Amino acid sequence: MAPGLLAALLVLPAPAAPQPGGAFRLAFGTDPPTLDPAQASDTTSSTVIRQIFDALLELDERLEVRGALAERWAVSADQRVYTFHLRAGVRFQNGRELGATDVKYSFERAARGKRPWVFEKIAGARDFIRGRSPGIAGIRTAGERTVEITLDRPFAPFLYLMAYDAASVVPREEVARRGATFASHPVGTGAFRLAEWRHDDELVLERFPEHFRGAPLLNRIVFRIIPAEITRFNEYRTGNLDVTDIPTGYCRRVQRDPRTGHDVAIWPTLGTSAVRFNVERPPFDDRRIRLAIAHAVDPRVAVRGLLEDCVSPPRGILPPAMPGFNERVRALAFDPALARQLLASAGFPGGLGLPRVAYYYNTTELNQRIAELIQAELGEIGIRLELRRLDWAAHIMLVDDGTAGFFRQGWIADYPDPENFLTVLFHSRNVGAAGNTSRYRNAAVDRLLDEADAMPAGVARFRRYGQAEQLILDDAVWVSLYHYSSRALIKPYVRGLERSPLSSAPEFLAPLRKVWLAR
């Protein structure tokens, strides 16, 4: 053994045993609007909800399904019936023991909440959501601790939905007692319970010692609410936060800085940033115009110049971290000469005769700079771009109702399956606010997606999604700019913080019960 290596081995500390205690300090940009799993529709709320509540299942760092409230489960041969067996002795934070009826109650309650799509694959769910039946027929309890869920048709990612925070289990009596204020006085079965919430300032969770997995290691989790990313960064530098996100434009600097270089953690997440077209709106109803724009935009410039190579350049629509990501899917290449040809063949040689094109985006510094970049690139082929910068509420309205013809929109998957990208964003049944803001209607794509959605998990299913993805890319209804990554600073003494592709700093959706502090 080389002497240098030996020396290195000697000074390496032995793998430490997890130490209990301490407070884990992190920060959000906004106050969570709600802590009620049925009412949440944002990742800030979900991050806290995941610590206070449990679902039947959960996903580990490698996105594998693990038992949570359910200790085991079985799927019928026809892939339609899921039977979940609950753990014995699970207690809510009010002391009451969990039973199968709590699961049925919670699912029916949440199905009429803000994210009904989590439950709509269950037989009878749609009738229930629209008020046409008193309960969801497809959810049946058998005995104290068995829940049987029947789907309309097979749906391979269903287990992921059962690990989603909208499917958290809540105690009926607390909801009844608290009414709407359950959102600020949540009671779940989770490893942590709410200790204190000073709005816009600080939200504190404390450990729940009777958690079914045993008490978590941390005593407390402190979420500070710090709106400015530079302030979060300063708090991290002065040692007041244990983790934070890297501010926009600081990615290279923190990597080079010896004080922060070792703390940098960048990992791919399940999201893609893109520009989209409303294919019903002229001139974008002409495929050649869309193709011309797609070939004129070089995403690598933004990735290198604006995003400091801290995200990955686009490969297709699905991010590379997504199960089912297909290496063979090809995005349209940067090719200004071809772009000019296409523009000419559409009747606008050199952009002549083409009216100004409006580009819509929501207000952030990065979006602004990307918009200016696209404006310059399209100017090169003769397309004059008019920038329409709006706040989020106005932007999403014009995108949903079809006013915006060319606009910025990204997507971050709720669960790791191509269905949650391609079907949501491009199936004709989801035109509008449900996800298909391109208003894209392609029978061949619909058919491929319908088939894949109902197929059993496996290579053949992923191949269908790959075919659909290629058709969508070739139609240039969506032009990927880059795939998201989580850019975090993590103090070296923080252990057990999962870098799941579903977790993006500063919102760590992973279970924080595994975190401990080696100090």
Added chain:
Amino acid sequence: MRVVRPVAQRLLALGPVLFGITLLVFALNAVALGDPARAALGQRADPEVLRQLRHEYALDRPLVVQYATWIGRLLRGDLGRSYRQQRPVTEVVADRLPATVRLALAATLVSVVVGVGAGATAAARPGSGLDHALMGAAVLGISTPVFWLGMMLALVFAVGLDWLPVSGYGGGDLAHLVLPALTLGALHTGTVARMTRGSLLDVVRLDYIQTARAKGLAEGTVLGKHALRNALIPIVTVIGIGLADLLVGAPLTETVFAWPGLGRMLVAAVGERDLPVVMGAVLVFAVVYVVGNLLVDLAYLVIDPRTRAAD
């Protein structure tokens, strides 16, 4: 008696002023792009949920009915519920009020102590190097962008020197108040300093000051006791309006220092189209403004002997 009538007049005027303001805010919101129900649903919105939510928020009713309902509730002391937080607006506003009041008072204290001190010092030696330096600093204070100043103060005193906390309310700890108060106070400090200097210089030219000097009183006594009192009226005006300004919130200062105040909350509520919170907050602000101006007027009566003598 002389005090009662103007106060009563002002209080009577409060009703129409508040009505006008709420109507204006409601109308502005109605013409602004964006749908509160859509904004509450994240990126993926189920059309059925959207419809139900619009019904729940009463957005599917005519605007006149929506506004009338809001006014009707207000008269019963109910500001409605926040769309986003599902809590009563009174609670949402009350949560942030203590932090806002603390910051406004502290920033006012900074501007009065530093501003009056600098203004009086400059007035004592008009045209001197010190005068120019102080007035230059005042202009700098007025024109420095708040966000930048806050960031610089935090970098130097919190990150660099580690004397003060970077941000946060700190449960009411005084150390947390220093940097936000200095940042927010800077603008008004400059205004108060310039007003104090100008006002003092106007007064010292008057005959009674010459008399005081002729009596052989010390210059400090002349300025501090005789001149300042008369120079106070315009200064009090600036301070009073400044305090109202600061109470109305300081979204940028609150954002840089993660201060849980009303200004930041209002900006967020506008972004989310959380109309009940926006209306509630604006109402509170309007009351603060009108009452603040009233207090300034009352202060004239106390300070200015002429207003009393004229009775």
